Amino acid sequence: MADRWALSSAEDGGVDVAPLGPEGLPAAPVRREAGPAEAVRSRPGVTRWVWRSTAEVYPRLLAAGVRVERCYDVEAAETLLLGHEGRYGQPRSAAAALARLRGGPVPPDPPQRPAEPGAQSSLFEPRGAHVPLTDLLAVYADQQRRIEATAHPDRMRLLVAAESAGMLVAAEMNRAGLPWRADVHRAVLHDLLGERYAGGGEPRRLAELADEVSAAFGRRVRPDLPADVVKAFAQAGIKVSSTRRWELESLDHPAVKPLIEYKKLYRIRVAHGWSWLQDWVRDGRFRPEFLAGGTVTGRWVTNGGGALQIPKVIRRAAVADPGWRLVVADAAQMEPRVLAAISRDPGLMEVAGRETDLYQSVSDRAFSGDRAQAKLAVLGAVYGQTSGDGLKNLAALRRRFPRAVAYVDEAARAGEEGRLVRTWLGRTCPPATRTTDDAVEEAGIPLTEEESDAARQWVPGYASTDARARGRFTRNFVVQGSAADWTLLLLAALRQAVRDMAAELVFFQHDEVIVHCPEEEAETVVTAIREAAELAGRLTFGPTPVRFPFTTAVVECYADAK
Protein backbone atom coordinates (compact mmCIF):
# COMPACT_ATOMS: atom_id res chain seq x y z
CA MET A 1 0.00 0.00 0.00
CA ALA A 2 1.27 3.47 -0.88
CA ASP A 3 2.10 5.37 2.27
CA ARG A 4 0.56 8.59 0.98
CA TRP A 5 -3.14 8.81 0.23
CA ALA A 6 -5.49 11.63 -0.65
CA LEU A 7 -8.95 12.09 0.79
CA SER A 8 -11.72 14.48 -0.18
CA SER A 9 -15.18 14.87 1.26
CA ALA A 10 -18.25 14.73 -0.92
CA GLU A 11 -21.57 16.51 -0.40
CA ASP A 12 -23.36 13.40 0.87
CA GLY A 13 -20.93 12.86 3.78
CA GLY A 14 -18.99 10.18 1.92
CA VAL A 15 -15.35 10.55 0.94
CA ASP A 16 -13.24 9.74 -2.08
CA VAL A 17 -9.78 8.28 -1.52
CA ALA A 18 -6.87 7.32 -3.70
CA PRO A 19 -3.21 6.42 -3.26
CA LEU A 20 -0.76 8.99 -4.57
CA GLY A 21 1.68 8.18 -7.31
CA PRO A 22 5.08 9.83 -7.72
CA GLU A 23 3.74 12.76 -9.75
CA GLY A 24 1.00 13.54 -7.27
CA LEU A 25 -1.47 11.69 -9.48
CA PRO A 26 -3.76 8.88 -8.32
CA ALA A 27 -1.83 5.62 -8.50
CA ALA A 28 -5.07 3.66 -8.56
CA PRO A 29 -8.73 4.39 -9.34
CA VAL A 30 -10.52 6.72 -6.93
CA ARG A 31 -12.63 4.83 -4.42
CA ARG A 32 -15.73 6.00 -2.58
CA GLU A 33 -16.12 5.30 1.14
CA ALA A 34 -19.07 5.93 3.43
CA GLY A 35 -17.13 8.38 5.62
CA PRO A 36 -13.64 9.50 6.60
CA ALA A 37 -13.50 7.23 9.64
CA GLU A 38 -14.16 4.13 7.54
CA ALA A 39 -11.68 5.28 4.90
CA VAL A 40 -8.87 5.93 7.36
CA ARG A 41 -9.49 3.05 9.75
CA SER A 42 -9.33 0.48 6.98
CA ARG A 43 -5.93 1.79 5.83
CA PRO A 44 -3.66 1.69 8.88
CA GLY A 45 -0.54 1.60 6.73
CA VAL A 46 -1.05 5.13 5.40
CA THR A 47 1.53 7.45 6.95
CA ARG A 48 0.34 10.73 5.44
CA TRP A 49 -3.14 11.81 4.42
CA VAL A 50 -3.40 14.64 1.91
CA TRP A 51 -6.61 16.57 2.42
CA ARG A 52 -8.13 19.97 1.86
CA SER A 53 -8.50 21.09 5.45
CA THR A 54 -7.63 19.40 8.72
CA ALA A 55 -10.17 21.54 10.55
CA GLU A 56 -12.85 20.12 8.28
CA VAL A 57 -11.96 16.42 8.34
CA TYR A 58 -10.05 15.65 11.50
CA PRO A 59 -12.62 16.50 14.20
CA ARG A 60 -14.94 13.94 12.62
CA LEU A 61 -12.18 11.36 12.68
CA LEU A 62 -11.37 12.09 16.31
CA ALA A 63 -15.03 11.83 17.23
CA ALA A 64 -14.96 8.34 15.75
CA GLY A 65 -11.84 7.49 17.75
CA VAL A 66 -9.54 7.57 14.73
CA ARG A 67 -6.17 9.32 14.65
CA VAL A 68 -3.77 9.77 11.77
CA GLU A 69 -0.01 9.77 11.84
CA ARG A 70 0.60 12.73 9.54
CA CYS A 71 -1.26 14.87 7.07
CA TYR A 72 -0.71 17.42 4.35
CA ASP A 73 -3.16 20.29 4.71
CA VAL A 74 -3.65 21.76 1.24
CA GLU A 75 -5.23 24.99 2.46
CA ALA A 76 -2.56 25.56 5.09
CA ALA A 77 0.06 25.01 2.40
CA GLU A 78 -1.74 27.42 0.07
CA THR A 79 -1.72 30.12 2.74
CA LEU A 80 2.02 29.70 3.33
CA LEU A 81 2.82 29.62 -0.38
CA LEU A 82 0.71 32.67 -1.21
CA GLY A 83 2.50 34.56 1.55
CA HIS A 84 5.89 33.44 0.29
CA GLU A 85 4.98 34.52 -3.23
CA GLY A 86 4.02 37.99 -2.02
CA ARG A 87 0.35 37.33 -2.71
CA TYR A 88 -0.92 37.74 0.84
CA GLY A 89 -4.63 38.37 1.03
CA GLN A 90 -5.63 36.39 -2.04
CA PRO A 91 -8.27 33.74 -1.33
CA ARG A 92 -6.55 30.69 0.10
CA SER A 93 -9.19 27.99 -0.19
CA ALA A 94 -8.52 24.92 -2.30
CA ALA A 95 -11.33 26.05 -4.59
CA ALA A 96 -9.61 29.40 -5.10
CA ALA A 97 -6.26 27.71 -5.72
CA LEU A 98 -7.92 25.51 -8.31
CA ALA A 99 -9.53 28.51 -10.00
CA ARG A 100 -6.16 30.26 -10.21
CA LEU A 101 -4.72 27.11 -11.73
CA ARG A 102 -7.50 26.71 -14.28
CA GLY A 103 -8.04 30.38 -14.99
CA GLY A 104 -11.63 30.64 -13.77
CA PRO A 105 -13.17 33.27 -11.49
CA VAL A 106 -11.60 33.02 -8.04
CA PRO A 107 -14.17 32.54 -5.26
CA PRO A 108 -13.66 34.60 -2.10
CA ASP A 109 -12.91 32.76 1.12
CA PRO A 110 -15.90 32.00 3.34
CA PRO A 111 -16.23 34.43 6.26
CA GLN A 112 -14.61 33.48 9.55
CA ARG A 113 -17.01 32.08 12.06
CA PRO A 114 -17.05 34.17 15.26
CA ALA A 115 -16.18 32.67 18.61
CA GLU A 116 -19.02 30.75 20.09
CA PRO A 117 -19.27 28.88 23.39
CA GLY A 118 -19.67 25.14 23.06
CA ALA A 119 -17.80 24.90 19.79
CA GLN A 120 -18.56 21.18 19.67
CA SER A 121 -21.78 21.87 17.82
CA SER A 122 -19.98 23.63 15.00
CA LEU A 123 -17.19 21.10 14.63
CA PHE A 124 -19.05 19.25 11.95
CA GLU A 125 -20.13 22.14 9.84
CA PRO A 126 -18.20 22.15 6.61
CA ARG A 127 -16.01 25.21 6.24
CA GLY A 128 -15.33 25.99 2.62
CA ALA A 129 -16.41 24.27 -0.53
CA HIS A 130 -15.80 20.62 -1.32
CA VAL A 131 -13.23 20.02 -4.03
CA PRO A 132 -13.28 16.78 -6.04
CA LEU A 133 -10.34 14.51 -5.42
CA THR A 134 -8.73 14.88 -8.83
CA ASP A 135 -8.95 18.67 -8.56
CA LEU A 136 -7.48 18.57 -5.05
CA LEU A 137 -4.59 16.56 -6.41
CA ALA A 138 -4.05 19.04 -9.23
CA VAL A 139 -3.68 21.77 -6.61
CA TYR A 140 -1.41 19.52 -4.57
CA ALA A 141 0.86 18.81 -7.54
CA ASP A 142 1.03 22.51 -8.33
CA GLN A 143 1.95 23.26 -4.72
CA GLN A 144 4.83 20.77 -4.90
CA ARG A 145 6.12 22.66 -7.94
CA ARG A 146 5.76 26.01 -6.12
CA ILE A 147 7.57 24.66 -3.06
CA GLU A 148 10.48 23.61 -5.27
CA ALA A 149 10.57 27.13 -6.70
CA THR A 150 11.22 28.77 -3.33
CA ALA A 151 14.68 29.88 -2.23
CA HIS A 152 14.92 27.00 0.28
CA PRO A 153 12.63 24.17 -0.87
CA ASP A 154 13.77 21.91 1.95
CA ARG A 155 12.76 24.50 4.53
CA MET A 156 9.43 25.24 2.86
CA ARG A 157 8.64 21.53 2.68
CA LEU A 158 9.42 21.28 6.37
CA LEU A 159 7.29 24.32 7.15
CA VAL A 160 4.28 22.92 5.30
CA ALA A 161 4.67 19.59 7.06
CA ALA A 162 5.06 21.30 10.42
CA GLU A 163 2.05 23.56 9.88
CA SER A 164 0.02 20.48 8.92
CA ALA A 165 1.18 18.71 12.06
CA GLY A 166 0.17 21.79 14.04
CA MET A 167 -3.32 21.50 12.58
CA LEU A 168 -3.50 17.90 13.83
CA VAL A 169 -2.28 18.87 17.30
CA ALA A 170 -4.75 21.75 17.49
CA ALA A 171 -7.66 19.50 16.58
CA GLU A 172 -6.56 16.94 19.16
CA MET A 173 -6.22 19.63 21.84
CA ASN A 174 -9.65 20.96 20.96
CA ARG A 175 -11.05 17.50 21.49
CA ALA A 176 -9.18 16.87 24.76
CA GLY A 177 -9.72 20.18 26.53
CA LEU A 178 -7.82 21.39 29.57
CA PRO A 179 -8.88 19.64 32.80
CA TRP A 180 -10.79 22.27 34.75
CA ARG A 181 -12.32 22.24 38.23
CA ALA A 182 -15.33 24.56 38.23
CA ASP A 183 -15.62 24.26 42.02
CA VAL A 184 -12.04 25.44 42.50
CA HIS A 185 -12.60 28.26 40.04
CA ARG A 186 -15.68 29.43 41.98
CA ALA A 187 -13.73 29.31 45.24
CA VAL A 188 -10.99 31.47 43.71
CA LEU A 189 -13.56 33.98 42.46
CA HIS A 190 -15.18 34.10 45.88
CA ASP A 191 -11.80 34.63 47.56
CA LEU A 192 -10.88 37.48 45.22
CA LEU A 193 -14.19 39.19 44.57
CA GLY A 194 -16.34 38.36 47.57
CA GLU A 195 -19.97 37.30 47.57
CA ARG A 196 -22.29 38.14 44.76
CA TYR A 197 -25.43 39.95 45.79
CA ALA A 198 -28.76 38.71 44.53
CA GLY A 199 -29.96 40.90 41.69
CA GLY A 200 -26.81 40.82 39.61
CA GLY A 201 -24.94 43.78 41.08
CA GLU A 202 -21.20 43.89 41.56
CA PRO A 203 -19.66 41.37 43.93
CA ARG A 204 -18.93 42.73 47.39
CA ARG A 205 -15.21 43.41 47.02
CA LEU A 206 -15.66 45.31 43.74
CA ALA A 207 -18.45 47.41 45.23
CA GLU A 208 -16.26 48.26 48.24
CA LEU A 209 -13.34 49.29 46.04
CA ALA A 210 -15.61 51.45 43.87
CA ASP A 211 -16.79 53.18 47.04
CA GLU A 212 -13.19 53.74 48.15
CA VAL A 213 -12.37 55.33 44.80
CA SER A 214 -15.38 57.60 45.01
CA ALA A 215 -14.51 58.55 48.61
CA ALA A 216 -10.98 59.45 47.57
CA PHE A 217 -12.27 61.77 44.85
CA GLY A 218 -15.03 63.20 47.02
CA ARG A 219 -17.68 62.39 44.44
CA ARG A 220 -19.25 59.42 42.71
CA VAL A 221 -16.77 58.03 40.14
CA ARG A 222 -17.24 54.97 37.98
CA PRO A 223 -13.81 53.27 38.07
CA ASP A 224 -14.63 51.14 35.03
CA LEU A 225 -15.11 54.20 32.80
CA PRO A 226 -11.75 55.67 31.69
CA ALA A 227 -13.32 58.98 30.69
CA ASP A 228 -14.88 59.38 34.13
CA VAL A 229 -11.57 58.61 35.84
CA VAL A 230 -9.59 61.04 33.67
CA LYS A 231 -12.12 63.75 34.46
CA ALA A 232 -11.99 63.04 38.18
CA PHE A 233 -8.20 63.34 38.22
CA ALA A 234 -8.39 66.57 36.22
CA GLN A 235 -10.77 68.02 38.83
CA ALA A 236 -8.21 67.00 41.46
CA GLY A 237 -5.59 68.98 39.52
CA ILE A 238 -3.83 65.96 38.02
CA LYS A 239 -3.50 65.61 34.28
CA VAL A 240 -3.49 62.05 32.99
CA SER A 241 -3.55 61.10 29.33
CA SER A 242 -4.98 57.66 29.98
CA THR A 243 -5.93 55.39 32.85
CA ARG A 244 -3.40 52.69 32.05
CA ARG A 245 -2.00 51.13 35.17
CA TRP A 246 1.61 52.15 34.61
CA GLU A 247 0.55 55.76 34.26
CA LEU A 248 -1.64 55.70 37.36
CA GLU A 249 1.08 54.05 39.41
CA SER A 250 3.27 57.14 39.20
CA LEU A 251 0.56 59.41 40.66
CA ASP A 252 0.35 60.56 44.25
CA HIS A 253 -3.36 60.40 45.03
CA PRO A 254 -5.41 58.29 47.49
CA ALA A 255 -7.65 56.99 44.69
CA VAL A 256 -4.77 55.25 42.92
CA LYS A 257 -4.45 52.21 45.15
CA PRO A 258 -8.11 51.17 45.23
CA LEU A 259 -8.46 52.09 41.55
CA ILE A 260 -5.68 49.76 40.47
CA GLU A 261 -7.00 46.99 42.66
CA TYR A 262 -10.49 47.55 41.24
CA LYS A 263 -9.24 47.34 37.65
CA LYS A 264 -7.41 44.11 38.37
CA LEU A 265 -10.43 42.44 39.93
CA TYR A 266 -12.89 43.92 37.44
CA ARG A 267 -10.79 42.41 34.69
CA ILE A 268 -11.02 38.98 36.26
CA ARG A 269 -14.76 39.26 36.70
CA VAL A 270 -15.52 40.25 33.12
CA ALA A 271 -12.92 38.10 31.37
CA HIS A 272 -12.63 34.98 33.53
CA GLY A 273 -15.50 35.20 35.98
CA TRP A 274 -18.73 33.30 36.54
CA SER A 275 -20.11 33.82 33.06
CA TRP A 276 -16.84 32.60 31.52
CA LEU A 277 -17.17 29.45 33.57
CA GLN A 278 -20.73 29.05 32.36
CA ASP A 279 -19.73 29.52 28.72
CA TRP A 280 -16.47 27.63 28.35
CA VAL A 281 -16.26 24.87 30.92
CA ARG A 282 -18.23 21.67 30.45
CA ASP A 283 -17.77 18.14 31.79
CA GLY A 284 -14.65 19.09 33.71
CA ARG A 285 -12.83 20.52 30.70
CA PHE A 286 -12.11 24.03 29.48
CA ARG A 287 -12.57 23.85 25.72
CA PRO A 288 -11.20 26.75 23.76
CA GLU A 289 -10.70 26.33 20.03
CA PHE A 290 -7.03 26.41 19.10
CA LEU A 291 -6.23 27.73 15.64
CA ALA A 292 -2.76 26.73 14.46
CA GLY A 293 -1.10 29.42 12.40
CA GLY A 294 -3.75 31.94 13.39
CA THR A 295 -1.37 34.93 13.40
CA VAL A 296 0.93 36.28 10.72
CA THR A 297 4.01 35.23 12.69
CA GLY A 298 2.78 31.65 12.94
CA ARG A 299 1.84 31.83 16.56
CA TRP A 300 -1.44 30.14 17.35
CA VAL A 301 -4.52 31.93 18.49
CA THR A 302 -7.58 30.64 20.24
CA ASN A 303 -11.12 31.35 19.30
CA GLY A 304 -13.16 32.01 22.39
CA GLY A 305 -12.50 31.78 26.08
CA GLY A 306 -9.40 33.95 26.09
CA ALA A 307 -7.40 30.76 26.49
CA LEU A 308 -4.00 32.37 25.93
CA GLN A 309 -4.64 35.04 28.55
CA ILE A 310 -5.71 33.01 31.56
CA PRO A 311 -4.67 35.13 34.56
CA LYS A 312 -2.19 33.42 36.84
CA VAL A 313 -4.59 33.34 39.79
CA ILE A 314 -7.23 31.56 37.73
CA ARG A 315 -4.79 28.77 36.79
CA ARG A 316 -5.52 27.38 40.23
CA ALA A 317 -8.59 25.77 38.63
CA ALA A 318 -6.63 23.79 36.05
CA VAL A 319 -6.25 20.52 37.95
CA ALA A 320 -5.29 17.06 36.66
CA ASP A 321 -7.73 14.16 36.93
CA PRO A 322 -7.34 11.93 40.01
CA GLY A 323 -4.18 9.84 39.63
CA TRP A 324 -3.06 12.01 36.71
CA ARG A 325 -0.59 14.87 36.46
CA LEU A 326 -0.01 17.97 34.41
CA VAL A 327 3.44 18.19 32.91
CA VAL A 328 3.93 21.92 32.40
CA ALA A 329 6.88 22.67 30.15
CA ASP A 330 8.21 26.11 29.38
CA ALA A 331 10.93 26.86 26.82
CA ALA A 332 13.65 28.77 28.64
CA GLN A 333 14.61 32.13 27.04
CA MET A 334 13.24 30.98 23.72
CA GLU A 335 13.51 34.18 21.71
CA PRO A 336 17.21 34.98 22.30
CA ARG A 337 18.08 31.34 21.69
CA VAL A 338 16.22 31.48 18.40
CA LEU A 339 17.98 34.73 17.55
CA ALA A 340 21.30 32.98 18.17
CA ALA A 341 20.32 30.12 15.87
CA ILE A 342 19.12 32.30 12.96
CA SER A 343 21.80 35.00 13.17
CA ARG A 344 24.70 32.57 13.81
CA ASP A 345 26.29 35.20 16.00
CA PRO A 346 29.34 33.43 17.47
CA GLY A 347 29.10 35.00 20.91
CA LEU A 348 25.37 34.53 21.28
CA MET A 349 25.60 30.95 19.97
CA GLU A 350 28.20 30.20 22.59
CA VAL A 351 25.99 31.61 25.33
CA ALA A 352 22.92 29.83 23.94
CA GLY A 353 24.90 26.62 23.70
CA ARG A 354 24.56 26.26 27.45
CA GLU A 355 21.37 25.31 29.23
CA THR A 356 22.00 27.74 32.05
CA ASP A 357 20.19 31.06 32.33
CA LEU A 358 20.94 32.87 29.08
CA TYR A 359 20.23 36.35 30.39
CA GLN A 360 22.69 35.84 33.22
CA SER A 361 25.36 34.75 30.73
CA VAL A 362 24.68 37.71 28.46
CA SER A 363 24.88 39.96 31.45
CA ASP A 364 28.20 38.47 32.58
CA ARG A 365 29.65 39.22 29.17
CA ALA A 366 28.15 42.58 28.42
CA PHE A 367 26.71 44.18 31.54
CA SER A 368 28.93 43.20 34.41
CA GLY A 369 26.41 41.12 36.25
CA ASP A 370 23.01 42.79 35.98
CA ARG A 371 20.66 40.14 34.65
CA ALA A 372 17.61 42.41 34.54
CA GLN A 373 19.45 44.91 32.35
CA ALA A 374 20.60 42.17 30.02
CA LYS A 375 17.07 40.85 29.62
CA LEU A 376 15.74 44.34 28.92
CA ALA A 377 18.41 45.00 26.34
CA VAL A 378 17.86 41.70 24.53
CA LEU A 379 14.09 42.06 24.45
CA GLY A 380 14.47 45.72 23.50
CA ALA A 381 16.60 44.69 20.52
CA VAL A 382 14.03 42.12 19.47
CA TYR A 383 11.05 44.42 19.95
CA GLY A 384 12.63 47.57 18.55
CA GLN A 385 12.64 49.61 21.70
CA THR A 386 12.91 53.33 21.02
CA SER A 387 13.77 54.75 24.42
CA GLY A 388 14.73 53.94 27.95
CA ASP A 389 17.35 51.74 29.57
CA GLY A 390 17.01 48.98 27.04
CA LEU A 391 18.10 51.38 24.32
CA LYS A 392 20.98 52.62 26.43
CA ASN A 393 22.26 49.08 26.85
CA LEU A 394 21.74 48.21 23.22
CA ALA A 395 25.16 49.67 22.44
CA ALA A 396 26.84 47.17 24.75
CA LEU A 397 24.81 44.39 23.23
CA ARG A 398 25.84 45.46 19.74
CA ARG A 399 29.51 45.42 20.71
CA ARG A 400 29.35 41.91 22.15
CA PHE A 401 26.88 40.30 19.74
CA PRO A 402 27.25 42.26 16.51
CA ARG A 403 25.79 39.71 14.13
CA ALA A 404 22.73 39.09 16.26
CA VAL A 405 21.88 42.79 16.47
CA ALA A 406 22.70 43.28 12.79
CA TYR A 407 20.26 40.49 11.93
CA VAL A 408 17.27 42.20 13.54
CA ASP A 409 18.46 45.63 12.37
CA GLU A 410 18.46 44.36 8.80
CA ALA A 411 14.94 42.98 9.28
CA ALA A 412 13.86 46.39 10.55
CA ARG A 413 15.46 48.16 7.59
CA ALA A 414 13.68 45.77 5.21
CA GLY A 415 10.38 46.69 6.81
CA GLU A 416 11.05 50.41 6.69
CA GLU A 417 11.89 50.13 2.99
CA GLY A 418 8.74 48.19 2.26
CA ARG A 419 10.42 44.86 1.62
CA LEU A 420 9.17 41.50 2.90
CA VAL A 421 10.93 39.43 5.55
CA ARG A 422 10.69 35.72 6.23
CA THR A 423 11.12 33.41 9.18
CA TRP A 424 13.87 30.80 9.13
CA LEU A 425 11.59 28.23 7.51
CA GLY A 426 10.07 30.74 5.10
CA ARG A 427 6.85 32.03 6.59
CA THR A 428 6.52 35.51 5.13
CA CYS A 429 5.26 38.72 6.66
CA PRO A 430 2.28 40.43 5.05
CA PRO A 431 2.99 43.45 2.85
CA ALA A 432 2.77 46.96 4.25
CA THR A 433 -0.60 48.58 4.02
CA ARG A 434 -0.97 51.93 2.33
CA THR A 435 -0.06 54.86 4.52
CA THR A 436 -1.15 58.44 4.43
CA ASP A 437 2.10 59.37 2.76
CA ASP A 438 1.56 56.79 0.01
CA ALA A 439 -1.94 58.06 -0.64
CA VAL A 440 -0.83 61.67 -0.71
CA GLU A 441 2.09 60.88 -2.95
CA GLU A 442 -0.06 58.96 -5.39
CA ALA A 443 -2.48 61.83 -5.51
CA GLY A 444 0.41 64.16 -6.40
CA ILE A 445 -0.49 66.69 -3.74
CA PRO A 446 2.50 68.33 -2.02
CA LEU A 447 1.74 68.76 1.68
CA THR A 448 3.59 70.10 4.67
CA GLU A 449 4.12 67.79 7.59
CA GLU A 450 1.24 69.36 9.50
CA GLU A 451 -1.05 69.01 6.54
CA SER A 452 0.05 65.43 6.09
CA ASP A 453 -0.82 64.70 9.71
CA ALA A 454 -4.17 66.37 9.28
CA ALA A 455 -4.76 64.34 6.14
CA ARG A 456 -4.79 61.20 8.22
CA GLN A 457 -8.29 62.13 9.19
CA TRP A 458 -9.74 61.79 5.75
CA VAL A 459 -7.45 60.17 3.18
CA PRO A 460 -9.14 56.95 1.97
CA GLY A 461 -7.07 53.85 2.47
CA TYR A 462 -5.14 55.35 5.34
CA ALA A 463 -3.73 52.79 7.71
CA SER A 464 -1.88 53.64 10.87
CA THR A 465 1.28 51.92 9.71
CA ASP A 466 4.18 54.28 9.37
CA ALA A 467 7.60 53.13 8.30
CA ARG A 468 9.02 52.98 11.79
CA ALA A 469 6.19 50.89 13.15
CA ARG A 470 6.61 48.68 10.12
CA GLY A 471 10.29 48.29 10.96
CA ARG A 472 9.50 47.28 14.53
CA PHE A 473 7.03 44.76 13.21
CA THR A 474 9.43 43.10 10.74
CA ARG A 475 12.25 43.20 13.31
CA ASN A 476 10.11 41.25 15.72
CA PHE A 477 8.60 39.07 13.02
CA VAL A 478 11.83 37.25 12.13
CA VAL A 479 12.43 36.24 15.75
CA GLN A 480 8.89 35.60 16.95
CA GLY A 481 8.08 33.79 13.70
CA SER A 482 11.21 31.64 13.67
CA ALA A 483 10.46 30.73 17.26
CA ALA A 484 6.99 29.68 16.11
CA ASP A 485 8.62 27.56 13.38
CA TRP A 486 10.60 25.76 16.04
CA THR A 487 7.66 25.26 18.41
CA LEU A 488 5.65 23.66 15.59
CA LEU A 489 8.39 21.10 15.09
CA LEU A 490 8.53 20.62 18.84
CA LEU A 491 4.80 19.91 19.04
CA ALA A 492 4.99 17.51 16.11
CA ALA A 493 7.88 15.60 17.68
CA LEU A 494 6.26 15.51 21.10
CA ARG A 495 2.98 14.29 19.62
CA GLN A 496 4.80 11.42 17.94
CA ALA A 497 6.74 10.61 21.11
CA VAL A 498 3.62 10.14 23.23
CA ARG A 499 1.34 8.60 20.61
CA ASP A 500 1.28 5.14 22.21
CA MET A 501 0.81 6.49 25.71
CA ALA A 502 -2.27 7.59 27.59
CA ALA A 503 -0.76 11.08 27.73
CA GLU A 504 -2.58 13.84 25.89
CA LEU A 505 -1.44 17.31 24.82
CA VAL A 506 -3.99 19.65 26.36
CA PHE A 507 -2.61 23.18 26.15
CA PHE A 508 -0.13 25.23 24.14
CA GLN A 509 0.77 28.87 24.57
CA HIS A 510 3.62 30.21 22.43
CA ASP A 511 6.51 28.68 24.38
CA GLU A 512 4.69 26.53 26.88
CA VAL A 513 3.03 23.15 26.51
CA ILE A 514 0.96 21.14 28.97
CA VAL A 515 0.64 17.36 28.81
CA HIS A 516 -2.01 15.58 30.88
CA CYS A 517 -0.93 12.06 31.76
CA PRO A 518 -1.19 9.28 34.36
CA GLU A 519 1.24 9.85 37.21
CA GLU A 520 3.37 6.89 36.18
CA GLU A 521 3.93 8.34 32.70
CA ALA A 522 5.05 11.76 33.92
CA GLU A 523 8.80 11.13 33.95
CA THR A 524 8.65 9.59 30.50
CA VAL A 525 6.82 12.67 29.25
CA VAL A 526 9.43 14.97 30.78
CA THR A 527 12.15 13.08 28.91
CA ALA A 528 10.10 13.13 25.72
CA ILE A 529 9.78 16.91 25.91
CA ARG A 530 13.51 17.37 26.33
CA GLU A 531 14.24 15.08 23.40
CA ALA A 532 11.56 16.67 21.23
CA ALA A 533 13.04 20.11 21.88
CA GLU A 534 16.51 19.05 20.75
CA LEU A 535 15.12 17.21 17.72
CA ALA A 536 13.07 20.27 16.78
CA GLY A 537 16.16 22.44 17.08
CA ARG A 538 18.17 20.24 14.73
CA LEU A 539 15.32 19.85 12.24
CA THR A 540 14.49 23.53 12.16
CA PHE A 541 17.89 25.18 12.19
CA GLY A 542 20.20 22.43 10.99
CA PRO A 543 23.48 21.81 12.78
CA THR A 544 23.70 24.42 15.53
CA PRO A 545 25.34 24.56 18.93
CA VAL A 546 22.24 26.31 20.31
CA ARG A 547 20.37 24.39 22.97
CA PHE A 548 16.65 24.65 23.64
CA PRO A 549 16.13 23.66 27.26
CA PHE A 550 12.72 23.41 28.86
CA THR A 551 11.86 23.95 32.47
CA THR A 552 9.36 21.26 33.33
CA ALA A 553 7.15 20.81 36.35
CA VAL A 554 5.08 17.76 37.19
CA VAL A 555 2.11 19.07 39.13
CA GLU A 556 -1.48 18.37 39.95
CA CYS A 557 -2.39 22.04 39.56
CA TYR A 558 -1.24 24.41 36.81
CA ALA A 559 -0.79 27.23 39.32
CA ASP A 560 1.91 25.23 41.11
CA ALA A 561 4.10 25.06 38.00
CA LYS A 562 5.86 28.38 38.42
Add this chain to the structure above:
DNA sequence: TACCGGCGCGCC
Protein backbone atom coordinates in the same frame (compact mmCIF):
# COMPACT_ATOMS: atom_id res chain seq x y z
C1' DT B 1 -31.00 47.38 16.88
C1' DA B 2 -26.45 46.28 14.97
C1' DC B 3 -21.98 47.37 14.08
C1' DC B 4 -17.47 49.47 14.84
C1' DG B 5 -13.35 51.88 16.80
C1' DG B 6 -11.02 52.99 20.97
C1' DC B 7 -9.60 51.61 25.36
C1' DG B 8 -7.40 48.75 28.63
C1' DC B 9 -5.49 44.61 30.26
C1' DG B 10 -4.63 39.53 30.39
C1' DC B 11 -0.97 36.32 28.37
C1' DC B 12 3.56 35.30 25.69
Add this chain to the structure above:
DNA sequence: AAAGGGCGCGCCGGTA
Protein backbone atom coordinates in the same frame (compact mmCIF):
# COMPACT_ATOMS: atom_id res chain seq x y z
C1' DA C 1 12.61 49.75 34.45
C1' DA C 2 9.79 51.28 30.71
C1' DA C 3 5.80 51.48 27.82
C1' DG C 4 8.84 48.21 21.71
C1' DG C 5 6.39 43.11 19.10
C1' DG C 6 2.21 39.47 18.73
C1' DC C 7 -2.68 38.42 20.10
C1' DG C 8 -8.32 38.03 22.25
C1' DC C 9 -11.91 40.03 24.31
C1' DG C 10 -15.38 42.77 26.99
C1' DC C 11 -17.04 47.24 27.69
C1' DC C 12 -18.36 51.85 26.19
C1' DG C 13 -20.04 55.39 23.25
C1' DG C 14 -20.88 56.95 18.70
C1' DT C 15 -23.02 56.13 14.35
C1' DA C 16 -26.01 54.02 10.80
